[in-house]
Amino acid sequence: MTVADIIIENGRLITFGGGTGRAEAIALAEGHILAVGTNAAVRETKGPDTRVIDAQGKTVLPGFIESHIHLFSGGLELAMLDLSTSHDAETVASRVREYSAQQPDAPVLYAIGAHYDLLGAGRPIDRHGLDRVMPDRPFAVMAADHHTLWANTPALELAGILHGATVPEGSEIVMGADGLATGELLEAGAYEYVLATTASGGRDLLGMTTGNDPVPSATPEQRAADKAILRAGLRHLAKTGVTTFHNMDGNFYQLELLSEIEAEGDLLCRGQVPFHFKNYDPIDRLDEAAEMQRRYNSDWLWSGRLKLFHDGVVESGTAAMLRPYPNWPDSTGAPLFTPEQFNEICVRADEMGLQISVHAIGDAAVRGTLDGYAAARAANGARDSRHRIEHIEVLHPDDLPRLRELDVVASMQPLHAPWGGLFAPSDEGQILHEDQKPLAYACQTIRETGVPMIFSSDWPVVPVEVLPSIGAAVAPKHLGGNWTDQRQNLRDALESYTAMGAYAEFNESKKGRLVPGMFADLVILSDDLDSVALKDVGKASVQLTICGGRVTYDAGVA
Numbered sequence: 001m002t003v004a005d006i007i008i009e010n011g012r013l014i015t016f017g018g019g020t021g022r023a024e025a026i027a028l029a030e031g032h033i034l035a036v037g038t039n040a041a042v043r044e045t046k047g048p049d050t051r052v053i054d055a056q057g058k059t060v061l062p063g064f065i066e067s068h069i070h071l072f073s074g075g076l077e078l079a080m081l082d083l084s085t086s087h088d089a090e091t092v093a094s095r096v097r098e099y100s101a102q103q104p105d106a107p108v109l110y111a112i113g114a115h116y117d118l119l120g121a122g123r124p125i126d127r128h129g130l131d132r133v134m135p136d137r138p139f140a141v142m143a144a145d146h147h148t149l150w151a152n153t154p155a156l157e158l159a160g161i162l163h164g165a166t167v168p169e170g171s172e173i174v175m176g177a178d179g180l181a182t183g184e185l186l187e188a189g190a191y192e193y194v195l196a197t198t199a200s201g202g203r204d205l206l207g208m209t210t211g212n213d214p215v216p217s218a219t220p221e222q223r224a225a226d227k228a229i230l231r232a233g234l235r236h237l238a239k240t241g242v243t244t245f246h247n248m249d250g251n252f253y254q255l256e257l258l259s260e261i262e263a264e265g266d267l268l269c270r271g272q273v274p275f276h277f278k279n280y281d282p283i284d285r286l287d288e289a290a291e292m293q294r295r296y297n298s299d300w301l302w303s304g305r306l307k308l309f310h311d312g313v314v315e316s317g318t319a320a321m322l323r324p325y326p327n328w329p330d331s332t333g334a335p336l337f338t339p340e341q342f343n344e345i346c347v348r349a350d351e352m353g354l355q356i357s358v359h360a361i362g363d364a365a366v367r368g369t370l371d372g373y374a375a376a377r378a379a380n381g382a383r384d385s386r387h388r389i390e391h392i393e394v395l396h397p398d399d400l401p402r403l404r405e406l407d408v409v410a411s412m413q414p415l416h417a418p419w420g421g422l423f424a425p426s427d428e429g430q431i432l433h434e435d436q437k438p439l440a441y442a443c444q445t446i447r448e449t450g451v452p453m454i455f456s457s458d459w460p461v462v463p464v465e466v467l468p469s470i471g472a473a474v475a476p477k478h479l480g481g482n483w484t485d486q487r488q489n490l491r492d493a494l495e496s497y498t499a500m501g502a503y504a505e506f507n508e509s510k511k512g513r514l515v516p517g518m519f520a521d522l523v524i525l526s527d528d529l530d531s532v533a534l535k536d537v538g539k540a541s542v543q544l545t546i547c548g549g550r551v552t553y554d555a556g557v558a
């Protein structure tokens with residue numbers, strides 16, 4: 001009989017397996033789950049060298065599957081000036097000046113996490129405002145949602161875009177009446193000029209901005225620096241209990257670096273990296289996605305998925321809407337693909353056996369994405385494709401049943417919703433029409449139609465810590481008005497971070513549940529969630545993470 005490498009006992013296991021779905025103890029051997037059951041039954045697998053960990057009555061769960069992150073930029077931003085709690089120019093100025101003193105050699109002072117009221121409520125963020133905050137050095141600040149970068153005049157000059165530049169469809173260097181850039185750079189095609197001047201040369205965001213590899217190729221020093229960033233990101237994921245991540249930007253470069261990290265024994269989580277297809281890419285680039293899938297297909301690092309952006313975000317008016325925004329009566333935003341182009345990509349990718357994941361926030365982008373999936377099904381027949389839609393922030397009632405009909409996986413982020421408590425709801429009548437609110441960020445409404453629901457943070461858009469996201473889902477802020485109650489039950493919310501994540505990646509037979517034979521990926525929490533009030537679930541944390549039978553994070557319990 002196989003002897004356990006590790007036994008965890010006295011736990012309150014939530015297994016998502018058969019029966020009651022509960023157990024006391026679990027044994028791990030050779031990277032897999034060996035046994036699950038009572039303390040006594042599991043102890044049968046104990047040998048002389050078995051490490052026994054006492055879970056002390058705390059919740060034990062399958063390892064978290066974070067189904068939408070950006071590892072490279074997340075890892076990089078761990079060390080950057082975070083302005084997410086700053087909402088007035090005075091605070092920003094003092095923090096940026098302090099940062100400037102700490103970073104005498106940085107070519108650009110780069111900050112992250114900005115909300116749209118960074119310089120004060122109702123005050124636009126532009127180069128003049130940022131010049132007052134930091135007049136003498138190039139300074140740029142990324143929006144929390146990563147769809148807008150704001151730059152001061154020296155940063156625009158350094159990037160060579162003060163007088164504008166050509167940018168791809170869907171991106172915009174906003175120009176002022178004086179003929180100069182205002183400092184507001186909408187979407188990656190506009191802000192990549194500034195990123196290229198930063199210390200990391202923008203390599204961290206290449207998988208997002210273009211999906212291409214660095215040109216010229218990264219030097220050995222740059223590769224080493226980039227690997228250190230990815231390692232920091234992986235350590236951070238392990239700390240929050242993540243054992244698998246689904247990256248949402250991608251290029252060959254990131255996969256190369258991650259596979260080197262794997263060979264060096266430092267890959268602390270399993271990860272999938274997609275091929276990022278842009279609206280200006282010729283359809284034949286799908287062959288590169290197939291090549292990516294052929295080259296990377298292990299249980300630890302794999303591809304096989306396509307990522308596309310169908311629109312931007314509501315806050316900047318770049319989300320594609322079926323009718324004009326209340327506060328921008330001339331604008332609906334614009335889908336980034338024409339229907340013909342998008343449908344052709346979906347048909348071809350689906351035929352090639354690739355999974356598709358599409359960023360779609362506005363109701364027009366969601367509809368366009370559903371149309372593409374329907375076109376793929378019409379052309380190729382119904383297959384088990386598990387195509388995903390990321391975000392689904394605004395949904396037209398006619399499209400609600402189509403998610404289920406087309407077997408779409410809904411990938412949503414509880415902390416992005418105004419009821420998540422992190423982002424304030426936009427002022428009345430500003431961004432959403434009243435009749436759009438009932439189906440905005442409608443996680444529970446969508447779940448109730450039978451759609452597989454997966455949760456994530458979209459790190460670094462919001463912190464990657466899993467329990468705060470689950471806390472937001474089970475104890476949402478009450479918004480009133482036409483906002484509907486999207487409260488999830490705890491079991492569903494946990495499943496959306498475990499078993500459903502495994503389903504979304506076609507790995508439900510390998511992970512996402514605590515049953516014998518599955519990968520030894522699990523977490524021990526700081527609390528017994530069954531005895532914690534729902535409003536306090538978000539305060540729980542991870543005490544121990546095991547991935548592939550190896551302890552990847554230990555807060556000191558073992």
Ligand SMILES: [Zn+2]
Binds near residue numbers: 068069248458
């Ligand atoms: Zn994202």
